[in-house]
Amino acid sequence: MSHVVNFAVSDWAPRLDAETQASIIDALESGDVVFLPQLEFVLEEKERTLFQSALLGRSKNISFLPAKGELKGTDSIGSERHVLQAMMARFARATADLTSHLLGLYAGELKQARTSFRPVEIVGRQTSWRKDDSRLHVDNFPSSPCGTQRILRVFSNVDPGNHPRHWRVGEPFESVARHYLKTLKAPLPGSSRVLQTLGITKTRRSEYDHYMLQLHDRMKADTAYQQRAGYTDVSFPSGSSWMVFTDHVSHAAMAGQFALEQTFMLPVDAMHTPSQAPLRILEGLMQRRLA
Numbered sequence: 001m002s003h004v005v006n007f008a009v010s011d012w013a014p015r016l017d018a019e020t021q022a023s024i025i026d027a028l029e030s031g032d033v034v035f036l037p038q039l040e041f042v043l044e045e046k047e048r049t050l051f052q053s054a055l056l057g058r059s060k061n062i063s064f065l066p067a068k069g070e071l072k073g074t075d076s077i078g079s080e081r082h083v084l085q086a087m088m089a090r091f092a093r094a095t096a097d098l099t100s101h102l103l104g105l106y107a108g109e110l111k112q113a114r115t116s117f118r119p120v121e122i123v124g125r126q127t128s129w130r131k132d133d134s135r136l137h138v139d140n141f142p143s144s145p146c147g148t149q150r151i152l153r154v155f156s157n158v159d160p161g162n163h164p165r166h167w168r169v170g171e172p173f174e175s176v177a178r179h180y181l182k183t184l185k186a187p188l189p190g191s192s193r194v195l196q197t198l199g200i201t202k203t204r205r206s207e208y209d210h211y212m213l214q215l216h217d218r219m220k221a222d223t224a225y226q227q228r229a230g231y232t233d234v235s236f237p238s239g240s241s242w243m244v245f246t247d248h249v250s251h252a253a254m255a256g257q258f259a260l261e262q263t264f265m266l267p268v269d270a271m272h273t274p275s276q277a278p279l280r281i282l283e284g285l286m287q288r289r290l291a
């Protein structure tokens, strides 16, 4: 079972010795959740109004691309939109600071991707089984193939109502992969080129991405697995933060509202122990290269 490992960090630019940084990386790469119970993303007064209004468009999250300053998934306009965008940009900067201090041993290989704000209460949310994140799953992106990149995410519970965010953390990736290995279907020849040509994927979908998306779907669609798979309940209080490789750690978000999340991508070869990457684990089980 994956573990939750606590680190006493209360500053977004903490000074940590190399040994502590290495132990954080070891924990993340081995599939643990790195929990930072004292690390609060403090809201500014003007941002508090965002938590009382209906900000969402049709999607379940509001997303922000720090590199382009692009905001998506919200119907908000005018000054409200401006405050929302500024809050997400502030979170993007805070997590860039955090990771450069905590994960500095990755030496600039970690690249910042999308920021998201998740304002919807998970309990009672109407969604399809595929989008239902309250079912155990591992992450992959249908339209943005990962290839040889890992998905590292930093979360902060920013609920002004002080409700915790509840997760389930499931069994290790290799157990999940072995469980579904014989049921995974190879991609149709030429399908990755067709997906890219049609604009369904931004780049060529690797065999690895194909199998990871299948794992995501098999896990979520498998009611029996959801009921009998081992998991640990984890509660992240409002005012806390956590980091996890979500392509590796089986997870489900069970309850809670108002979280900020920042995605980072890391090349498998930049890991301290690349053999722990889901790409390498799947390649080992299938005995061939997948990306």
Ligand SMILES: [Fe+2]
Residues within 6 Å of the ligand: 133, 137, 138, 139, 246, 251
């Ligand atoms: Fe997820």
